[in-house]
Amino acid sequence: MSTINEWGWTRAQHDALAGFAAQDSESTPTVPARVVGHTHHVYDLVCAPDARTMQGRVTGAFEYRATGPADYPTAGDWVLVEAETGRITACLPRHTAVSRHVAGEETLEQVILANVDVLFLVFALDGGRGFTIGLLERSVTAAWNSGARPVVVLNKADLADPARREQALVDVETHAPGVPVHLVSARDGTGVQQLLAEAQPDETVGMLGKSGVGKSALLNACARVREAAVHAAEGELRRGDSQGRHTTTDKRLYRLPGGPIIADVPGLRELQLWADDESLDATFPDIEALALECRFRDCGHNGEPGCRVAEALATGELPMDRYERYLDLQRELAFLARKRDIRAAQNEKLKWKQITEHQRAAKKQRR
Ligand SMILES: Nc1nc2c(ncn2[C@@H]2O[C@H](COP(=O)(O)OP(=O)(O)OP(=O)(O)O)[C@@H](O)[C@H]2O)c(=O)[nH]1
Ligand SMILES: [Mg+2]
Ligand SMILES: [Zn+2]
Incomplete structure (x- = not known):
């Protein structure tokens, strides 16, 4: 029988829920569920205890309490859902969150992935301009800020000559000291087994990288190692600059038999930092x-x-x-x-203004 544990539900999550449920005043019975994907505000959920799948939406009360986009569930989140109706009443506290700015809005946080334990920072050694020291440092900073363990993945090793591969490794060791680095090829499977060993079976792996670096191909290569029937769409590359065409459009969690859980995400156009x-x-x-x-x-x-x-x-x-x-x-x-x-x-000012206006109105009424 399938269980929610296969989707990363652990003792720690169970304890977090116990603490959380004590504060929760909602009276309708809910079950914990993991968000494995979403399109806008419709969430694909895997529910406790038997990993049943369903779709859900947040309740009006949830929306009322939300103070910004970061408060809404995203891929990887654990939520409480009414099993009968699919109404999501709460998002459980995240143990990690990969964030960036909302496009064009410097002060709003957007959570790309929640509760990932390991974050693959994927670059391609295909001669394109995607692997730069600057982007490496930004990605590593975002990873440290998320709470997940960063792992640098230099993909498409089959397209690079030995000198280029060696230089790339030296670059990562110099500019991302202490971060594990793997040379892999999603095409021929080189290094994929070793890369998978970076995550425990019950852990969740996230990926971050530009379009076309081979995130979906890497997921497929990991699935081949585990003999899983996972086939994420891989895209063509633009001729000339080897850039991707944003093939993956939605974030989604995939579970490999024997673990781990891997999240495939759309390619980042730019990485607007959200970090401390x-x-x-x-x-x-x-x-x-x-x-x-x-x-x-x-x-x-x-x-x-x-x-x-x-x-x-x-x-x-x-x-x-x-x-x-x-x-x-x-x-x-x-x-x-x-x-x-x-x-x-x-x-803060706005809040006080509202309170004073409210008090003034109340006084008037009393008069
Ligand atoms: N030669 C070679 N090609 C690869 C490798 N990994 C991926 N590719 C190819 O690169 C192209 C882009 O791969 P995708 O997996 O779609 O890239 P992505 O990072 O998921 O891109 P987006 O979904 O657009 O963000 C595809 O044609 C893949 O087959 C590799 O290791 N070697
Ligand atoms: Mg993709
Ligand atoms: Zn000094």
């Missing part, structure tokens, strides 16, 4: 370690005496271009944080 300072430090542990050795704890690395960062830059121990990209990302995150603060202040 700690995630940046995790991406640049080399710079973080140097900064700890500066004479002053609050050293701004701007000509202060005893600055270890300046020293490392002078000797070439820390390459200037890496430091500059670190400063760029830091500026970007500081800008985001400021905008978020302004928005929070505005919301």
